[in-house]
Amino acid sequence: MSAINLFTAEEQQQIIQAIRSAELETSGEIRVHLEQHCPTPNVMDRAVQVFRQLGMEQTAQRNGVLFYLATDDRKFAVLGDEGINRVVPADFWETTKDIMRENFRQRQFTTGFCQGIERAGQQLRQFFPRLEDDSNELSDEISH
Numbered sequence: 001m002s003a004i005n006l007f008t009a010e011e012q013q014q015i016i017q018a019i020r021s022a023e024l025e026t027s028g029e030i031r032v033h034l035e036q037h038c039p040t041p042n043v044m045d046r047a048v049q050v051f052r053q054l055g056m057e058q059t060a061q062r063n064g065v066l067f068y069l070a071t072d073d074r075k076f077a078v079l080g081d082e083g084i085n086r087v088v089p090a091d092f093w094e095t096t097k098d099i100m101r102e103n104f105r106q107r108q109f110t111t112g113f114c115q116g117i118e119r120a121g122q123q124l125r126q127f128f129p130r131l132e133d134d135s136n137e138l139s140d141e142i143s144h
Helices: 007-022 043-051 092-105 109-128
Strands: 031-033 064-070 076-081
Touching: 007 031, 007 109, 031 109, 043 064, 043 076, 064 092, 064 109, 076 109, 092 109
Parallel strands: 031 064
Antiparallel strands: 064 076
């Protein structure tokens, strides 16, 4: 099964809507990337590669957040750019992953992503409020 087939069309739309809702009041950018296999031994190394491939380090305030999942390998990562990493609590990404992991264990992947995205959106809104001239710098679609 391909990674994108993990989600129905309706579930994909729920995740995309969660991204759009999270980005409504922030200049931050959130992306979700799915693939079947993680081609590197370390999932964070792969997340960094994908982050760069998607151009996420090019946001004006360096406040992009990537949610990465390798479905068949059962590996996932949450990666924030340097701007957001400077301001969130030290354990923020780990606690976000814990919430997602608990949902994933119950095979509630859509809920896990939506809750993780919502948490990231809360931090982005707090530290990077939407600017008057803000534009959506990156696609909200799930990449794969």
